[in-house]
Amino acid sequence: MTKTETVSTVLSDMEAEGLRLTGNINRNVDRIVGTNLLAWERRLQNAYENEEDKNAD
Numbered sequence: 001m002t003k004t005e006t007v008s009t010v011l012s013d014m015e016a017e018g019l020r021l022t023g024n025i026n027r028n029v030d031r032i033v034g035t036n037l038l039a040w041e042r043r044l045q046n047a048y049e050n051e052e053d054k055n056a057d
Contacts, residue, residue: 001009
C-alpha cells in the first residue's frame with residue numbers, strides 16, 4: 001500500500017467512526033429529550049387533574 005492509500009484508508013476509517021459516534025450521540029440525545037418531555041407531560045397532566053379535583057369539591 002502506498003502512503004497515499006494508507007492515509008486515505010485511515011481518513012476513511014476515521015470518518016466512518018465519526019459518523020458512528022455522531023449517530024450514537026444523536027440517539028442518546030433523542031432518548032433523553034424524549035424521556036424528559038414525557039416526564040413533563042405527566043407532571044402537567046397530574047397538575048391539571050389535581051386542579052380539576054379541587055374545583056369539583
